Amino acid sequence: MARFAPPGFTGSPLVRIDNERDNQAYHDEQLARADAKLLRLTGLAPDVLDGGLLGWGPASEVAPDATLALLGLIDGAPHFVPIDPVQENGAQRSAAMSAALGQLKGDEAATYAVARCLIDWHSRHQFCPRCGKHTRPMRSGWARLCDKAAEGCGSEHFPRTDPVVIMLAEFEGKILVGRQKPWPQRNYSALAGFVEVGESIEEAVARELFEEAGVKATNVRYIASQPWPFPSQLMIACIAEVESADLNLDTREIEAAIWVDKDGVEAALRRDESGPFMPPPPFAIANTLLNAWVAGA
Incomplete structure (x- = not known):
């Protein structure tokens, strides 16, 4: 790789x-x-x-x-x-x-x-989701206890991480990037969505791409992952080959989407004003994903 x-x-x-x-x-x-x-x-x-x-x-x-x-x-x-x-x-x-x-x-x-x-x-997580009683920190701050001594149910609770797939659809040498309405003009990024219960990473990638952009994934490859502390996601970056470039956007989620070739992505990553879009910041895994695709991942 x-x-x-x-x-x-x-x-x-x-x-x-x-x-x-x-x-x-x-x-x-x-x-x-x-x-x-x-x-x-x-x-x-x-x-x-x-x-x-x-x-x-x-x-x-x-x-x-x-x-x-x-x-x-x-x-x-x-x-x-x-x-x-x-x-x-x-x-x-x-x-x-x-x-x-x-x-x-x-x-x-x-x-x-x-x-x-x-x-x-x-x-x-100040209160127990099982019984509603107040919880207290335990394990040096890495868990919370609904204490039976305080009439709680005794449940132990641990910090959660919510898995999110973030992906580039790929078709004939181009990748798909989209933007949401609140974003600054010209800002585009990879599409993303939460992994649902009972769903694999590959299934989540395929579902989200179809729901948001109307494209059908034929092959999904994993690239990298990233903790995202806003508030507590695990971003799982993938690239998905799709059947065609035809789009059917869910405009409640995606205001616009564009297909971009390698030269366009490289210009965007240089933050070149002549490039087709402005990329996400370097600390975001979407930026890593764009760089990985350009590098041939």
């Missing part, structure tokens, strides 16, 4: 130490270490330092009543993040957030993605 740059939000140096998450003594020992770090955030937004680095402070900065998750170890030092509820929509990405993501180094963005997903999940 042709080589291409790894997707955004991958490559974190975190050692996740899952085997110690149930060990409260270990958690407390790590928090008390002189080299323990605390991620500096404003709501869900990270502090970004020169050089594209995340801002970390000493763990002693933590508020007395704060709840922390132990993200893991980086270069042997424990790294924590506050997981108290935030009044912010984790699915939204402001212009300031996009700018911050554009500044972060790839491995730093990957570590931030882990922290953001955890914070947002805890904010949205």
